[in-house]
Amino acid sequence: MPLSNVVILHQDAALLVINKPTLLLSVPGRAEDNRDCLVTRLQENGYPEARIVHRLDWETSGIIVLARDADSHRELSRQFHDRETEKxxxxxxxxxxxxxxxxxxxxxxxxxxxxxxxxxxxxxxxxxxxxxxxxxxxxxxxxxxxxxxxxxxxxxxxxxxxxxxxxxxxxxxxxxxxxxxxxxxxxHASMLSLTHPQTGERMRFECPAPF
The missing domain is CATH 3.30.2350.10 (Pseudouridine synthase)
Structure with missing residues (x-):
């Protein structure tokens, strides 16, 4: 599937920040006809290393971050688990x-x-x-x-x-x-703040709601 209306808000060597559209799964569903999702689209369109860190509901739009390597994935996952991110x-x-x-x-x-x-x-x-x-x-x-x-x-x-x-x-x-x-x-997930997993810089991303 093409990226279509998936918008990349930020990318660097460690992470991707995406504006996920509504009616798109974050990860593949269990049924075979639910394979289309955000992470699959990214992996098939130039980002084969993309790894999901957290999820948004199928109907929820807005900011979601994905990691681009194992160490970044581990660190970002830890930040979400330890509630060090702001949403x-x-x-x-x-x-x-x-x-x-x-x-x-x-x-x-x-x-x-x-x-x-x-x-x-x-x-x-x-x-x-x-x-x-x-x-x-x-x-x-x-x-x-x-x-x-x-x-x-x-x-x-x-x-x-x-x-x-x-x-x-x-x-x-x-x-x-x-x-x-x-x-x-x-x-709509309109704001996400996190610490960059490689540089340690605090980063804040904003994306206004489409409604």
Whole structure:
């Protein structure tokens, strides 16, 4: 597959920083017809050494970093594991939060009966923490900045749902009005800050949301 609408924001000997489009897997799926993904496209178009470090959901767009050698992959993976990276997402959520900012500290787990959904579970869920801030208020929705401290699957989507403000266009978690309000999931990884695995330089990448 060609790179198509995959945009390279930065590249050097150690890493690639990509603006991943919506409706593209980060890594291959289990089914044979789910082989098309970001890492495969890069490997087939001039970057055979590309290695995934972290993932974005299929529907989520925005900044994702890949390593170009084993040592860089190990170091970047460690930074994500030890929460030394900083991430921010831009989203559109349904309704009007009473406050302008806040935090959501609710444990999450995968829910096999409703796969691939995740749910809040105080007994078996894993710790998950998200900070949110309203950037703009509109008639029926808000533009918000979401900052995940942990990196659980579907964390931002389930956390915003849990406080009554599902993301627009979210086919898994939004109610009918929020789902119909936008033709795609309104979640975009808009900022990533990390330490370069070779030089030690602190780097910050930004990419505005397309919605």
């Amino acid at each position: 921010a997402y831009t989203a559109l959520c349904w309704g009007q939060p009473e406050l302008d900012s806040g935090s959501i500290d609710l444990p999450l787990r995968y829910d096999p009966p409703t796969k691939p959904r995740h749910v809040v579970d105080f007994d078996q869920g894993k710790h998950a923490l998200t900070y949110w801030k309203v950037l703009e208020r509109h008639a029926e929705h808000c533009r918000v900045e979401l900052t995940p401290i942990t990196g659980r699957s579907h964390q931002l989507r389930v956390h915003m749902l849990s406080i009554g403000h599902p993301l627009l266009g979210d086919g898994l978690y939004a109610h009918a009005q929020a789902l119909a309000a936008y033709p795609r999931l309104c979640l």
